[in-house]
Amino acid sequence: MQELVTSTWWIFCFRWLHIMSGIMWIGHLWYFNFVQTPSMPKIPQEQKPAITKFIAPAALFWFRWGAMATIVTGLILAGWSGFLWGAITLGIGEHNSHDTTIGFGMWLGTIMWFNVWVLIWPNQKKVLGIVSAQPDEVKRAARVAGLASRVNTMLSIPMLYAMAGATHFSF
């Protein structure tokens, strides 16, 4: 048993948790952008509250906490594995393709995490009526949250390339 619980095992464990929470996060991000947002105009007015009062708040809960769990497990994983600083500095001058590639993924993921907690969630609270706001403020909040969500969808494509490519498709 003692041989099983090594630092290699803990690193694996955090990588496993990091992948699961990452799927929880990006899965919901893609649900919002590929399913919910394009469907909203087609839903009859009297049925919209099913989305805005029940489904969207629950999806946003798992979305934002998935983002938090992903960055926390990712930073622990990088620190424990010894490549945190190399990745933050994009491996410049190191000629280390792993650190450079994962570093791009980490920076993109960090921008996306910022968008979730600073731009999307505070504005979505106004849009969904979780906090009160004037109608023009709600309109502006919907625009900011929507654009930040689209930026994250765009960034998720290179981010996932970098995360998977660092180990499985290095130069």
Added chain:
Amino acid sequence: MKNPLDSLQQTVVLGFVLTVVMVLLIHAIV
């Protein structure tokens, strides 16, 4: 001019374009 991020298709295309740019940058650094 319309914001390309208002279109889901254009958002995805931009994501792939950014991926190519990123790969070129990685290649230049490594």
